[in-house]
Amino acid sequence: MRIAMIGTGYVGLVSGACFSEFGVHVCCVDKDAEKIERLKRGEIPIYEPGLDDLVARNVAAGRLSFTLDLKEAMQGVDAVFIAVGTPTRRGDGHADLSYVYAAAEEIAANLDHYTVVVTKSTVPVGTGREVESIIRRVRPDAEFDVASNPEFLREGSAIGDFMRPDRVVIGAGSERAAEVMRRLYRPLYLIETPIVLTSLETAELTKYAANTFLAAKITFINEIADLCEKVGANVHDVARGIGLDGRIGKKFLHPGPGYGGSCFPKDTLALVRTAQQVGSPLRIIETVVDINDKRKKAMAERIVAACGGSVEGRTVAVLGVTFKPNTDDMRDSPSLDIIPALQKAGAHVRAFDPAGMHEAARLLPGVEWSENAYGTLQDADCVAILTEWNEFRALDLKRVKASMKRPVMVDLRNIYNPEDMVRAGFSYSSIGRPAPAGGGAV
Known part of the structure; x- marks a missing residue:
């Protein structure tokens, strides 16, 4: 199989390298000429344990390449992944989708055979449908489907998360697209990884729901930690006592100075704004955002x-x-x-x-x-x-x-x-x- 990966940031580079390790031919595309040149020289622009060796091995095997030319990257591909940034939009807290939509327009201009267009970026509900509309508007004659395949990669352990995931979530617009995605993830079927097939909207919301739930869990144990200090209890014993309950689980129950990073802060805020926009506010997550900001x-x-x-x-x-x-x-x-x-x-x-x-x-x-x-x-x-x-x-x-x-x-x-x-x-x-x-x- 062949795929193109648009974006060589954290998600795009890790995902592209890991897909190539599966035996897929991957061409990663970026507009940053300096970054592409560095990658061609074997220089990794992000810190992620094991990524340098993974990239070098698959470049040497001829399965992984880097280019500035999207047309070149899309030659003969089964799927093209959109893995560009979706930062918080200034002023209103919504996810900035300008890079996603720009990628959709460029994909449309270069479609010359049936291709599955996959959103790998974290995007609000409805983005996949809008990507589809953009491509239809630019190329009404194009043969394609849109799918959603959110990532669940933890920085610092991303390669292991990709190779041995808890699950793979795929939102497919058609059975034809679903079959392409199944073939792409076939190596994970062999280790009995659960593959969750859903609608586009469900896959998009699943990503946000997962991250905001974990952010809420962190915030919960931080507040319990503050209470422990007042009453003379030990938060680690509390965390162990509740974490051994299979309904709760022990992960993300370690107190600290508040969550940060590329996902939780922007995803909690983006989901809050989406929920407010459609008239179904998420009061718990609104409180989580507020508490975390004050905690830092x-x-x-x-x-x-x-x-x-x-x-x-x-x-x-x-x-x-x-x-x-x-x-x-x-x-x-x-x-x-x-x-x-x-x-x-x-x-x-x-x-x-x-x-x-x-x-x-x-x-x-x-x-x-x-x-x-x-x-x-x-x-x-x-x-x-x-x-x-x-x-x-x-x-x-x-x-x-x-x-x-x-x-x-x-x-x-x-x-x-x-x-x-x-x-x-x-x-x-x-x-x-x-x-x-x-x-x-x-």
């Missing part, structure tokens, strides 16, 4: 409180600035709220992140960037852990304490044991766990 801002207050109520003239060391580990993605990361708030309160912020500093330096002016975790801690009055990168999980606490001016740690990811930290001589605070004896502010 409140995390800076926790750090200030741990420093005795003021960070004026003090150095705060920050470990991790990306929204999660194993990615360089800074989109809607809690650090983008926390660090500016600390700076506004008078703190000097020194930070380190294993992958995200290049992008973060552009977004967080005034931050001093270090080459490693221990360099970040030198003469710091406080250290705040914002992202749970593995290399932060087993720091040499004696070295940490010796490096710092004052041994104060605010662990917003709960990666250390409170009692261990107090025994090591730290003033330690975390999320949703009882404060250990001697663990108050210094």
Whole structure:
């Protein structure tokens, strides 16, 4: 089989490379000439573990290629995927579909045989029908069908998610389109992956429903964590106690500074706007969005409180600035709220992140960037852990304490044991766990 993938961002590049690993011939298209040249040289523009090897292997095998020319990419394809960005539209919170619709027009201009046009981008309900209308208007003679195939890839583990998914959702407009998609995903049938065949509208809504439910789950456990602090309970024990219930499940029950990234913030907001537009408001998700926005801002207050109520003239060391580990993605990361708030309160912020500093330096002016975790801690009055990168999980606490001016740690990811930290001589605070004896502010 042959497919074209429009867009070499996170979704397009990972999906294209993984399809090629299945034995499909994939041509990835982008308008960014510099990005295409880099990809041809084997340079991967995003951080995703294992992606560089996957791309190199399939380029060498002749199954994966990159081009600026959509007409070239669509020669003889069975399907063309739209995997362009759908950022939040300024002003109203709706998803910006301009890139999707522009891709539909370009596809229409280059259709010369029956092709399934697949929306891989996260798009609101009704987008597939509009893509179909655009193509019909531009090329009323074209032979094609539109399908929806939402992605469920987690940054940092996207290749595994693609190769061994919980399910594949396909919204097909016809049986002919459904058969093309079945053939494309045949390798997953062999490992008995559930294939959920639906209408276009159902597939589009399924993607949003999945992400907003997970965002709600994160927000729920964060609020429970706040309650635990008030009543002396331990949120991790609560999470385990409810997570072992098969109706609830244990995933996404880890408290922290709020969700971020490329999906949850924009998808929750987009679904809220869609629901409002059709007169069926989602009050739960509206509240989730509001709580999450406020939570990020409140995390800076926790750090200030741990420093005795003021960070004026003090150095705060920050470990991790990306929204999660194993990615360089800074989109809607809690650090983008926390660090500016600390700076506004008078703190000097020194930070380190294993992958995200290049992008973060552009977004967080005034931050001093270090080459490693221990360099970040030198003469710091406080250290705040914002992202749970593995290399932060087993720091040499004696070295940490010796490096710092004052041994104060605010662990917003709960990666250390409170009692261990107090025994090591730290003033330690975390999320949703009882404060250990001697663990108050210094």
